[in-house]
Amino acid sequence: MGKQTAKQTLTVALLLCLGCSVLVSTAAIGLKPQQEANRLLDRNKNILAAAGLLQPGQSRADIDRMFAEFEVRLVNLDTGRYASDDEMKAAGIDPRTYDARKAARDPALSVSMKGDDPAGIQRKARFATVYVLPGDQGLRQLVLPVYGAGLWGMLYGFLVLEGDLNTVKGLSFYEHKETPGLGAKVDEPDWKAQWPGKPAYNDQGEVAVRVAKGAATREGEIDGLSGATLTTRGVDSLIQFWLGERGFAPFLQHLKTGKA
Numbered sequence: 001m002g003k004q005t006a007k008q009t010l011t012v013a014l015l016l017c018l019g020c021s022v023l024v025s026t027a028a029i030g031l032k033p034q035q036e037a038n039r040l041l042d043r044n045k046n047i048l049a050a051a052g053l054l055q056p057g058q059s060r061a062d063i064d065r066m067f068a069e070f071e072v073r074l075v076n077l078d079t080g081r082y083a084s085d086d087e088m089k090a091a092g093i094d095p096r097t098y099d100a101r102k103a104a105r106d107p108a109l110s111v112s113m114k115g116d117d118p119a120g121i122q123r124k125a126r127f128a129t130v131y132v133l134p135g136d137q138g139l140r141q142l143v144l145p146v147y148g149a150g151l152w153g154m155l156y157g158f159l160v161l162e163g164d165l166n167t168v169k170g171l172s173f174y175e176h177k178e179t180p181g182l183g184a185k186v187d188e189p190d191w192k193a194q195w196p197g198k199p200a201y202n203d204q205g206e207v208a209v210r211v212a213k214g215a216a217t218r219e220g221e222i223d224g225l226s227g228a229t230l231t232t233r234g235v236d237s238l239i240q241f242w243l244g245e246r247g248f249a250p251f252l253q254h255l256k257t258g259k260a
């Protein structure tokens with residue numbers, strides 16, 4: 001009788017485990033499209049926020065409608081031009097599903113930054129996704145993905161340029177590991193409000209927008225984050241890098257001359 005009870009208990013436990021694992025797996029698979037949709041919504045919201053187009057309380061439909069105005073394009077960072085169909089085909093990339101963060105971990109789709117890595121990114125994907133907002137007179141805004149090392153991890157965000165491809169429209173980070181009250185001040189509206197209107201480059205074509213170590217002392221500078229020197233340095237370095245020659249500078253030059 002005792003033996004039979006143990007066997008029954010084991011069977012019930014096993015069946016329960018099996019049932020639960022089927023339930024969890026089904027839920028995980030079933031929710032995947034929803035998770036992907038939420039991830040895209042979050043990304044689009046961040047792009048709109050960086051572009052200064054997101055108003056509080058906007059619905060999902062509003063966000064979808066506004067984001068639909070952007071063209072999603074891939075840039076070949078080696079050539080500084082929009083990626084051609086042949087280049088994407090040769091790299092095995094589908095532009096609709098391309099994920100530059102994943103690509104940066106794939107040796108076939110990225111280059112190592114070892115030895116000269118001012119932004120601390122370790123690897124750089126060969127293709128970047130940019131978001132173009134067309135206007136009545138050509139380009140209205142250009143959203144560039146930027147990332148680099150802070151104190152505790154990588155900061156991921158978007159730098160938005162006005163249609164002149166020189167005036168900063170905004171900078172917004174959608175993911176980082178910096179400390180609340182210190183490095184996480186990158187999210188504070190007051191700090192972010194300093195970015196719009198700053199020229200990205202000076203007349204010599206050098207990157208002009210800088211994050212100061214302390215309070216900004218000259219035109220074009222952004223205040224450093226008090227008590228967070230390392231995050232401040234990280235943000236300054238990543239902006240210098242992505243606006244520089246190994247980042248988007250060649251692409252912006254080509255875009256300005258209509259040769260992208």
Ligand SMILES: Cc1cc2nc3c(=O)[nH]c(=O)nc-3n(C[C@H](O)[C@H](O)[C@H](O)COP(=O)(O)O)c2cc1C
Pocket residue numbers: 151152177178179180182183184227228229230231232
């Ligand atoms: C718990 C803790 C969290 C910190 N978080 C940050 C941070 O997010 N960003 C940052 O730059 N510094 C952070 N710091 C402070 C740095 O360690 C460092 O002291 C600070 O960047 C100032 O550098 P400085 O002394 O060279 O000016 C943190 C310190 C502690 C103890």
